[in-house]
Amino acid sequence: MGRCGAGRISVRAEIGYVHRMKTYLVGGAVRDLLLGGMPREHDVAFEGDAACFVRQNPGARKVGRDIDVYLLGGVEHLPLRGTLDEDLAARDFTVNAMALTETGMLHAHPQALADLAARVLRPASPTALADSPVRVFRAARFAARFPEFSVHPETLAQMREVAASGALDSLPAEQVCRETLKALATPCPGRYLKVLHAGGCLSPWFAELAGADGVPAGPVRYHTESVLDHVARVMDIAAALAEHRPPGEGGGAPQPHGAANGPAPDTWNSPEMSGMQPPRPELVAWMALCHDLGKVTTGADVLPHHYGHEDRGAPLARALGARLAMPVRFIEAGDMAARLHMRLARYAELRPGTRVDLLLAMHLRGLLPAMRLLVLADGTGKGMDTGPDCAQRQPDDAIVTASSPASGTGDALAPYDPPRIPDACMSRLEALRRRTESELATLLAVKLPPEFRNQGASSGAHLRELRSMALARLDEQVHAHGREQG
DSSP states (O other): OEEOHHHHHHHHHHHTTOOSSOEEEETHHHHHHHTTSOOSOOEEEESSOHHHHHHHOTTOEEOOSSSOOEEETTEEEEEOSSSHHHHHHTSSBGGGOEEEOTTOEEEEOTTHHHHHHHTEEOBSSTTHHHHSTTHHHHHHHHHHHOTTSEEOHHHHHHHHHHHHHTGGGGSOHHHHHHHHHHHHTSSOHHHHHHHHHHTTOOTTTTGGGTTGGGSBOSOTTTOOSBHHHHHHHHHHHHHHHHHHOOTTTTSSOOOOTHHHHSOOOOOTTSTTTTTOOOOOHHHHHHHHHHTTGGGGGOOTTTTTOOTTHHHHHHHHHHHHHHHTTOOHHHHHHHHHHHHHHHHHHTGGGSOHHHHHHHHHHHHHTTOHHHHHHHHHHHHHTOSSSOTTOTTOOOOTTOOOOSOOTTSOSOOTTSOOOOOOOOHHHHHHHHHHHHHHHHHHHHHHTOOOOGGGSSOTHHHHHHHHHHHHHHHHHHHHHHHHHHHHHO
């Protein structure tokens, strides 16, 4: 134990509500302070029993169902599990097994400070994960949140023991969902899957990906990795793109497609397009997780090709989302990611009518910005240097420099490098944004003449035809502008 001046002010601010009881700031808040960051959550532990705590703090409100957790002054308070040393030993990981007093005195697990300095994720006891099996997912989530940390072999060993015991089968879906949503919002959400795989913990909750490490993601002209490696990489790149917030995705004023590619109606600021928010990183990462699920079901006689994997993947994405009790929006987004990601990747090749259907499907669900990020992440996440174009092929005689598709997920124990986004990827994202937004504004501006309204399906078919014609005219304008510039 020792003094921790950096935490003294924070601790006093958080535990000043508690009267006449010895209290400690515990867990991740202390870890974050020692890492030089601002704690995301504050947990306070107190000595004594819960009844005494409530008597001395009548404003405390119990919020825990199965354990004594009380909300006081916006901060969660809970009793120590035995003595302070016993409480620290009962925590999940050594780097979380620390407690700070109001005066700045630090109490820590014997291994905590060394592991924090070495950036190592290690269980706090030989039974830490077995004592609370949801910690399996928390281990993977911490690995995703702190990519600079290595995962201690003991962590993976305990994960495998928990998986072999069958304890994961009976976990409440809400607990797994909560850890998954938090993991999806981290800098490297793909590491969440890779650590779960390394610990043998993808089944039963992520059963769709349980065999993905042995399936090639595609022909070498497109991919050099397994499906699991590719999905994890795309998740990481999607998260980085979602945080980047380029112009038009929350980082600046959007410009119409025609500004760079010929005349087009400047209708981005129309009422139909207003109010769009940049996609949440965790939603985009979930879509990346779901986009290639269908590849795991490809027959061995067809590999390494994955014909029709989009349609096969959509029901798998829905089943995965339902099993995890994910929010409805996430389930719908995963379905769309699986079904439509290849179509959007080939957007320039599509006919006007197909583009109308695709744009409306994504727009009506508010998923067009997220789908753009997914498509660019998918293209950038190839195993070889294919660049940001999903449809770009490697030469047939391309030399494979990455590991074999069936060779596993690499070293899940080592520190993880977050992906770097190539400038070419951002340029292509901006070009795709301009074109899709311009064309969406164009088709939304088309109104059905009064004489064709209220005629059921025929009205819808006629409106689609008018919108397709509008996009065809826009194509011709762009081509004419290109000829003039050429």
